[in-house]
Amino acid sequence: MTSTATRVLVLNSGSSSVKYQLLDMADGARLAAGLVERIGEDTSRLAHTPLATGGEKRERTGRIADHDAALKAVAEELAADGLGLDSPELAAIGHRVVHGGSKFTEPTLITDEVVAEIERLIPVAPLHNPANITGIRTARALRPELPQVAVFDTAFHTTMPESAARYAIDTETADAHMVRRYGFHGTSHAYVSRKTAELLGKAPEEVNVIVLHLGNGASASAVRGGRCVDTSMGLTPLEGLVMGTRSGDLDPAVIFHLARNAGMSVDEIDSLLNKKSGLIGLCGDNDMREIRRRVDEGDERARLAFDVYVHRLKKYIGAYYAVLGTVDAVAFTAGVGENAAPVREAAVAGLEALGLAVDADLNAVRSGDARLISPASARVAVAVVPTDEELEIATQTYALVSA
Numbered sequence: 001m002t003s004t005a006t007r008v009l010v011l012n013s014g015s016s017s018v019k020y021q022l023l024d025m026a027d028g029a030r031l032a033a034g035l036v037e038r039i040g041e042d043t044s045r046l047a048h049t050p051l052a053t054g055g056e057k058r059e060r061t062g063r064i065a066d067h068d069a070a071l072k073a074v075a076e077e078l079a080a081d082g083l084g085l086d087s088p089e090l091a092a093i094g095h096r097v098v099h100g101g102s103k104f105t106e107p108t109l110i111t112d113e114v115v116a117e118i119e120r121l122i123p124v125a126p127l128h129n130p131a132n133i134t135g136i137r138t139a140r141a142l143r144p145e146l147p148q149v150a151v152f153d154t155a156f157h158t159t160m161p162e163s164a165a166r167y168a169i170d171t172e173t174a175d176a177h178m179v180r181r182y183g184f185h186g187t188s189h190a191y192v193s194r195k196t197a198e199l200l201g202k203a204p205e206e207v208n209v210i211v212l213h214l215g216n217g218a219s220a221s222a223v224r225g226g227r228c229v230d231t232s233m234g235l236t237p238l239e240g241l242v243m244g245t246r247s248g249d250l251d252p253a254v255i256f257h258l259a260r261n262a263g264m265s266v267d268e269i270d271s272l273l274n275k276k277s278g279l280i281g282l283c284g285d286n287d288m289r290e291i292r293r294r295v296d297e298g299d300e301r302a303r304l305a306f307d308v309y310v311h312r313l314k315k316y317i318g319a320y321y322a323v324l325g326t327v328d329a330v331a332f333t334a335g336v337g338e339n340a341a342p343v344r345e346a347a348v349a350g351l352e353a354l355g356l357a358v359d360a361d362l363n364a365v366r367s368g369d370a371r372l373i374s375p376a377s378a379r380v381a382v383a384v385v386p387t388d389e390e391l392e393i394a395t396q397t398y399a400l401v402s403a
């Protein structure tokens with residue numbers, strides 16, 4: 001690698017979308033960012049923002065058949081700005097990989113063996129890993145000699161003790177089928193817990209933090225001295241908090257009941273719990289903005305959806321408080337956590353005995369900066385800490401290839 005190669009392209013390939021950012025790690029500048037959505041449909045859309053040139057956002061609409069075509073379109077958009085994948089300034093490509101199982105505890109340079117291992121994990125991540133693998137294959141085909149790095153959602157959680165990671169089921173069955181808690185959104189939990197320590201003026205080793213990542217997918221984690229000790233997502237990103245379209249926790253017997261008595265197949269139940277549950281299942285909307293608008297108009301179903309969402313969140317705050325023993329901060333992050341003041345207020349309401357409170361004026365502030373929203377007198381800090389998974393992936397990727 002030459003000393004001029006300081007740029008990292010970050011690819012986050014989802015089941016029907018690809019999000020990307022090009023960053024220059026010499027100064028942290030964001031040179032380009034974009035999104036391809038509805039891949040495989042007739043209404044695919046690519047939106048590309050050439051941040052380096054300050055140019056207008058460009059859009060392409062119309063069918064983009066698959067992830068391979070999507071990445072090629074992204075490469076063309078970057079090339080049009082003089083930032084193509086053939087640029088000598090590109091140091092590496094960093095890929096978000098959702099499931100790294102127990103094997104991948106750190107960012108990993110991608111080889112054929114690594115791709116095979118990520119493929120082996122498809123049974124425990126059927127919605128996510130196939131898209132990640134396609135992203136990796138296409139990017140490697142476009143720039144075969146360029147270092148490419150996999151950054152795993154699960155990696156930050158591999159420090160969990162066995163008591164938190166084990167499900168209480170037959171050990172042989174669990175081990176034979178890789179059944180255990182892995183946890184996801186790890187780059188966000190790592191980044192946000194570190195930034196929260198910074199906000200408190202402390203080193204990560206000195207603080208215990210509960211991180212609440214509330215996006216479309218949502219997860220909580222308990223972080224002791226910079227290391228994850230528990231997290232709410234499990235074998236897959238279905239467990240834990242109520243999400244936009246996912247149920248989160250429920251009695252596993254709900255599945256047997258629906259299979260035996262509602263005549264539903266396993267695939268139908270999978271789709272019900274992952275795509276038609278959570279907020280959308282409860283009230284028909286998964287966007288918290290729309291739900292709050294309906295609540296303010298007196299809509300009962302939206303109110304109940306909001307209350308179920310907040311109740312679950314509060315239970316996890318209490319649970320992780322108990323797991324940690326002492327808590328220095330509770331940090332809200334991702335789309336809902338960063339923007340929905342009513343969610344933050346309701347989640348912490350009534351927890352004064354735990355030293356938790358939100359100051360109404362501070363909570364109402366809208367800002368892109370990390371900030372405290374608890375009163376100065378509070379024993380436990382409550383914070384809003386914007387996440388930046390792309391920056392974290394780029395940082396970890398660059399650290400590996402420039403070492």
Ligand SMILES: Nc1ncnc2c1ncn2[C@@H]1O[C@H](COP(=O)(O)OP(=O)(O)O)[C@@H](O)[C@H]1O
Binds near residue numbers: 215286288335339340
């Ligand atoms: N101003 C806002 N008020 C309330 N919720 C918001 C606001 N802006 C975004 N959100 C919520 O954030 C969610 C998306 O979060 P995000 O972290 O971008 O998700 P993901 O990366 O998982 O797709 C949206 O579904 C929406 O409910």
Ligand SMILES: CC(=O)OP(=O)(O)O
Binds near residue numbers: 098
């Ligand atoms: C793992 C996961 O839930 O990811 P996302 O929030 O991007 O759906």
Ligand SMILES: [Mg+2]
Binds near residue numbers: 215
């Ligand atoms: Mg996100």
